Amino acid sequence: MEDAIVRNKKFIDIAEKLKPRLKKSKVYGKNLVEVVNDKNFIHGWKVNKIGDIKDLDKKVCGKGDSFIVDFSDHEVGYLSMKIRTVGSPQDAPLRMKVILGEMPCEMKEPFSNYKGWISSSWLQEEIITIDVISEVITLPRRYSFRYLKIEVLDTSAKYKVIFDEIYCTTVTSGDRTLIKGLPENVNNDLKKMDNVSIKTLEDCMQDVFEDGPKRDRRLWLGDLRLQAISNYKTFKNYDLVKRCLYLFAGVQDNNGQVPACLFIEPKIRADDSYFWDYSLFFIDVLYDYYKETKDKNIVRDLWSTAYRQIEIVMENLGDDNILKENGDFYVFVDWNQELERQASAQAILIYCAKKALQIAEEFNYEQRNFLRLKIKELTSAALNKFWDEKEKLFIGGEKRQISWATQIWMVIAGVISKKDSKRLMKRLFERKPTIKLVTPYAYHHLIEALILSGNKEFAIDQMKAYWGKMIEAGADTFWELYDPQDEKYSPYGSNLINSYCHAWSCTPTYFIREYLI
Amino acid sequence: MEDAIVRNKKFIDIAEKLKPRLKKSKVYGKNLVEVVNDKNFIHGWKVNKIGDIKDLDKKVCGKGDSFIVDFSDHEVGYLSMKIRTVGSPQDAPLRMKVILGEMPCEMKEPFSNYKGWISSSWLQEEIITIDVISEVITLPRRYSFRYLKIEVLDTSAKYKVIFDEIYCTTVTSGDRTLIKGLPENVNNDLKKMDNVSIKTLEDCMQDVFEDGPKRDRRLWLGDLRLQAISNYKTFKNYDLVKRCLYLFAGVQDNNGQVPACLFIEPKIRADDSYFWDYSLFFIDVLYDYYKETKDKNIVRDLWSTAYRQIEIVMENLGDDNILKENGDFYVFVDWNQELERQASAQAILIYCAKKALQIAEEFNYEQRNFLRLKIKELTSAALNKFWDEKEKLFIGGEKRQISWATQIWMVIAGVISKKDSKRLMKRLFERKPTIKLVTPYAYHHLIEALILSGNKEFAIDQMKAYWGKMIEAGADTFWELYDPQDEKYSPYGSNLINSYCHAWSCTPTYFIREYLI
Incomplete structure (x- = not known):
């Protein structure tokens, strides 16, 4: 509710000054x-x-x-x-x-x-x-x-x-002239993917990073995180990321939580959707922005907002240091409605706590000791609760569900070693759980998990098998939703309403430019 | 066709300077x-x-x-x-x-x-x-x-x-504050009719006198003529009439004929509809305007345009001084599709030639002698051709049709004496020809004919029976079309598309204020 929003004029003013000229x-x-x-x-x-x-x-x-x-x-x-x-x-x-x-x-x-x-x-x-x-x-x-x-x-x-x-x-608000061409020797499939990624990102870069220019047309924190890292490799519109960070910080609720999503017109307004993962990703976006720009002022301005997201999510920890389940969409992870999200939520908390720790250490923030300790506790709790020694997989939720998402997030969060992660990812592809990934957003994390666990070549194959197939099917920009087995898939009831240019699908350019050239 | 239009910049500029502020x-x-x-x-x-x-x-x-x-x-x-x-x-x-x-x-x-x-x-x-x-x-x-x-x-x-x-x-573009109230003793039915007339006129007074603010939204010469005389009795927006006269004169065709109708946006443009009666009425509007304002300049500017309409229509006279028939809609008179219009056209030519003669005499224009002579010739030709001594009615067209419109226009044109006109109008109401009047535009001329022939009380009854019935049926403004016997009547195929605020229906206020108080 709007009543519960505490508007931070200073932050909103900073954001407004960064409004791009289109x-x-x-x-x-x-x-x-x-x-x-x-x-x-x-x-x-x-x-x-x-x-x-x-x-x-x-x-x-x-x-x-x-x-x-x-x-x-x-x-x-x-x-x-x-x-x-x-x-x-x-x-x-x-x-x-x-x-x-x-x-x-x-x-x-x-x-x-x-x-x-x-x-x-x-x-x-x-x-x-x-x-x-x-x-x-x-x-x-x-x-x-x-x-x-x-x-x-x-x-x-x-x-x-x-x-x-x-x-x-x-x-x-993207300027193509700032983008470097890929080296000549890059394979054509990757070049095409890079191109379509950039077009996708370009068309979503407006007054803010929109999720989809056709539908929603809003600033979602989860999408922003992926747009920001792709943007750093291409358009380098740092001010647009900065603007979005200040916008989110400008409309926290009275508990200090940042919303999952913002409306920009007629005035900046927080949506009443709150996801733990999206709130936590505020830290990740801030971390990446700092890493790119070394802008210490923004960290000083926004650290307490960032850290507050961890505190809020951790209020839901049980005595066992495991996040309690909390209704249907307390955490997003993917559009798959059958997905049990508890284990992914735990992994995302660990992942973001680690990012927070890196900031806290660099800035000597007092929370660093607590974070260091808590990350250990959360990690061993995750292993205790979700690791199944017989299956050699993470199993989550009340239904003891084996999902793609859970394995991926445990790898990204570094809950297990790189070596164990590599084995886990291999096992995941052998097992092929029925609780699959349905969005490019979730596929992004699959690729990331593969690269982090040392499966770079296989990650490229997977990118080609997913984003490459979208291009074969005629994508000029990458789609919000794509299930190679069910091309009409829509969580909304019709392929007509799907967004076919969607921010969270733009990351092949990030992977190509960060890891593959 | 636009190619055939000769744009008179001087006239159009004068008109543009008179554009009203709404x-x-x-x-x-x-x-x-x-x-x-x-x-x-x-x-x-x-x-x-x-x-x-x-x-x-x-x-x-x-x-x-x-x-x-x-x-x-x-x-x-x-x-x-x-x-x-x-x-x-x-x-x-x-x-x-x-x-x-x-x-x-x-x-x-x-x-x-x-x-x-x-x-x-x-x-x-x-x-x-x-x-x-x-x-x-x-x-x-x-x-x-x-x-x-x-x-x-x-x-x-x-x-x-x-x-x-x-x-x-x-x-x-109508200013209500300029309208005088009717005397207290005026009967309530007339007061209501006066009110609804004024509202109709007001809503049609825009950049120009429109025919209907819902449909057409154009300046028709036939409508203008009735709006102008009603306007002189009420809003007294003389400049708006002046503007419309200059607009018509500004876009004559290369033969000098003024069109039946003008489009105002995006620029002044003549419609490709030409009716003899509408072109001739340019003279009548000019005559009435001069009578009201005594503005000699406008007559000097527009006399040749006005007189040219008579010349053009008279090119269609046969050796018998009777206008030849010329297709379906060479002359409007009324929306009744069955109406034979030849006799009405002849009468309207006589009527307008008489108005032209009055101007020519006042300004000593050379055409006065010719007009005086021609009016006599046209009148006796009309009597010869159309008067039926047995029926004691005017009978027109190939089918020897007896219509309301023909009798009415012969009376208005003064083809017969006032005494004979009174008898003719009595006979008309006894005979009740099946070729009836279907528009308030035609009813206007019925009322005018009744008043001119000395049937003022009966004219009031007829106004009540027609416009009064529209009010009873719920008219806030007077309708484009009204047939008391067929309330869904439309020449367009549906009552949905009829215009229910229509300029040519606004004249009860004129009759009331000119003749009845």
Whole structure:
């Protein structure tokens, strides 16, 4: 609740001063296309070019006419159309339906069929009525799309219209000119992955790091953490990370917890979602930012906020030093609804406590002794509680569940040695637990666990098998959700509402540039 | 065609300098209502109050919720809504359907059922998507309405909305403070008619005299003529009439004819509709304006344009001095599709030639002798051709049709004496031809003919029987179309698309103030 938020004016003011000026570019539609049924293509839809965009100004459109424009790449920005009338003067408004989609499915699967549980208002569809056609019309909302469908609902018996130009004024706070090219000898698959990662990140870099420019369009701490490390390797927009850190710190609740997510407009506001892992990741983002910039002031400003997240999560420790389970979504980890999250939560606490310790040691903060001790206690408690000597796996939760996520997070947290981690990861791939990873966010941690445990080559194979397969399936930007076994997978009830440019999926560029070249 | 238009920069510049500054007022919604089936009410819809607007801020609206607001009077302007969220912060756009209607039918008869031949884009319906709810939202288009229906299509699972305020910022170029009240002793029915007339005129007075603020929203010469004379008795906005005259004169075709109608935005443009009667009425509007203002300059500027209309129409005279028929809509007269218009056209030419003669005599223009002669020739030709001595009626067209319109226009044109006209009008009401009048525009000429022929009391009865019946049926402003025998009558295919505030229906105030008090 907003009442419970303590707004820190100093922090919010610092964040506001760091508000980026967005870069704009004019991008024109490229091709006229049709979208047809074909089960060999993603979601069962194939895109065929049927004309060049240059042909559009020969197409006279009246009631019932429609066409689809392919921009040939993912775009985030404002849509403009240069329209002129044909025939008599415009004696009635022009009314048209405008549908924008990141994916071909959005052009063909009727939005009216959408029955998912998150808001249908995310579906990018407008009914536009233009009283006076006068050169260029720019729609006021920002869209995220590659495909654009226009259906003329009505002109009048006396006039029709021609669309002379259709373009998008793209917006981003990422500056591509700052990105170094990969060395020549890097393999093409990795180059493609790097490219698509960068495009994904670019399109999510706006006033803040958004999670998805089509849907949610918010600053989530979990996404920020992955965007920040990818950004350091590419756009190097340090101020944007700094801004986001101060924003989160600026709207803690009255217990000092930072929310999982922020709304930026009409004013900075904390969402009422709180996840232990996301709150703890505040420390990790701060740690990484400091490592990159050596900016001591931000650590001095935000240390107490960062440390407070550990204290708050630790209030949920039992006498056995194990975090108690706490409802459904007290900790995120992944979108898999069946996942038992307790063991992952414990590992994430250890992981973040270690990051906090590194800061505390560098700055000689008094909490360093406590942290050092607590990390040991939490680690041995984790081993006691979750390690199964017979299975040689971590087993978590009430149902004694074996999941991918738990093993991965125990490795990332360094609960076991690098050597043991390598064996565990091998065993994990032999065992292939049914409680699988469903998001690129979770796959990021799989890759990280593989690299940390010395499986770099295998990590590359896994990246190719996951992000590479998205590219094969036609991704211009990486998707929020991808299950190679179920390409229509959505936790929301429909592939229509999934975000197909999603921040937490942008990390291949990080792995490639940090570890692989 | 635009190519054929000769733009007169001097005239257009004069018109542009006379562009009015619109007066604005803030009008709040009054009641929450339901609209229910009831065959005793207009179009079969009854409006029941179900709550005060004050109750609206208690109504929490989520997906699928809707309500209807009654503004209790006709309004023309911009719609604003003060919306706030309830529950969690707004985590998805608000999407809603907004339907605005002048009449209850527009709230209940689905617009998707509309299959008429004029553009469905006139139906006032919007799908609005609001990414960021932030106090007051003002829709960009101008509407004409009394009723407003809002259907919330989606919020999200986490928030709903409340509409704290709904108001219309009305616009008009009419200044009510300039209108004199009617004397106390004027009968209540006439007072009501006067009021509704003034409201109709007010709502059509915008940048120009529009024909209907909901549909067409254009400057028609036929409407202008009636608006101007009503305006002289009420708002006295002489500059607005002057502006409209210069606009028409500014876009003559290359033959010198003024169009029936003008588009104002994005720039002044002539419609490609030309009616003989409308072109001729340019003279009548100029004559009335001069009579009111004694502004000799405008006559000097526009006389040649005015006189040119007579010349152009007279090019269609046969050797018998009778206007030849010329297709379907070469002359308007009324919306009745069965009407044979030849005799009316002849009468209108005579009527306008007489107005031209009055100007020519006052200004000593050389055309006065020719006009004097021609009026005699046209008149005797009309009597020869159309007067039927047996029927004692004017009979017109190929089908030798007896219509209301023909008798009326012969009377107005003074083709027969006042005494004969009185007898003719009596005979007309006895005969009641089946080719009836279907618009208030045509009824205006009936009333005028009755008054001119000395039937003032009967004219009042007829006004009450027509405009009075519209008021009984619930008119806040007078309608474009009204057939007491067929209340759903529309020449366009649906009562939904009719305009219910229409300039050419505003003349009761003229009759009342000119002749009846």
